[in-house]
Amino acid sequence: MNDATRYLVPQSADRAFNATVAWLARRGISIADSRILAVRGRKSGEWRTTPVNLMTVDGARYLVAPRGHTQWVRNIRAAGGGELRLGRRAETIDVVELADADKAPILRYYLRKWGWEVGRFFEGLDKDATDEQLAAVAPGFPVFRLA
Known part of the structure; x- marks a missing residue:
């Protein structure tokens, strides 16, 4: 698998953790800036949801896909945006994908903030x-x- 198609399938423990984070976010409780990302499916047009970590760096907000080119990544590329949900609040968002050359500082910040949760997906790399x-x-x- 090359980097452009990298996708790590969630394990059962990951699914349980994500389900808990999603359950809390649906009730308006954010853990470390978690949200529910809702994106229209690129084939079905149906809303698809997944918990994500929303990150703010120098006033700009970002989403990182630690498992690679997942379904939500493919869907948001096709749709150009979606919604971030927390409790009853839903924020419509548009997104711009960063070029590979611009990702290093964002990935470092992501590892600094959420390395405890997602570090294992980064092939031995950490905030340093x-x-x-x-x-x-x-x-x-x-x-x-x-x-």
């Missing part, structure tokens, strides 16, 4: 990884800036 190391893995980690 060099720019070169992060640039090398960047194609496998889609990053979206909320527009």
